[in-house]
Amino acid sequence: MPKETDNARLKKEFKRLFKSMDFVCDNYLNKEGVPDKEREMFADIYQQLGQAWEFLGLQCDHWEGYKRTRDKKEVCKICGKVKGVEEHYLLLPAKGTKVIGRHIKPNSKKTFPTKADAELVKDSIRFHGAHLDVDVHNSYKAKFLKDKHEINMAAERIVTLKEDGIECAISEHTIDIDMKKPGRSRAKQTYGGFAHELRKKDLKHFPVIFSFDDDYRFLGLTILR
Ligand SMILES: [Zn+2]
Secondary structure, eight states: OOOHHHHHHHHHHHHHHHHHHHHHIIIIISOTTOOHHHHHHHHHHHHHHHHHHHHHHTTOOOTTOEEEOTTSOEEETTTOOBTTOOOSSOOOOSSSOOOOSOOOOOOOSSEESSHHHHEEEEEEEEETTEEEEEEEEOEEEEEETTTTEEEEEOOEEEEEEEETTEEEEEOSSOEEEEOOOTTOOTTSOOOOOOGGGSOHHHHTTOOEEEEEOTTOOEEEEEEOO
16 A cells, blocks of 8 residues: 555546546537537547546555446446556556566466467566576477477476577476577587586586585586687
8 A cells, every 4th residue: 555645646636637638528528519620639639638537546446445336347446446446557666676576486287289278378578687587387288290299288287588699498397598609500519418428528618617525416507608
């Protein structure tokens, strides 16, 4: 809940805004004899006031509860927004931690017929130059080669961070780091193997330092750039 002074200010701003909207409505939109050109212009102004309402409404916690309208909708007593309607914008504090969304994991054992049906979150943000992507979905049937082949895609939560040409994807069973070497042709084969499978002289090409404890339990790794 905002502070008392914020509440009072917000209430006042809503009052002024609704007054302006009513004024435009009563004097230009719902009044007879207004020339078409003028009515059009004020319809535009009304739209813009509507947008101001939407943005101002983001500050409202609906702290005084809801009231029922004649058409049986529940609307906030302060900002007039309908209860439970999805917002198109987010309001984030300029300072401090920004919170968007909740930590969501796959939530069904079912295999859905399409990816769209299985999707729970597919969202991304560009944050001070870094790119973050969150993709959470339940299991679904994926089709290949003009629908001739079908495989079940497992339920997954994948978080991908892209920074400075490097991509780090964290999912339930793997952590993938892609260095995206410039100038490397796509046609070239990529190989993979456990460290213990590689010869010492080949291992020397990789600038990787493992972290581990006394019992040689793997704790992490550092890649030198
Ligand atoms: Zn409200």
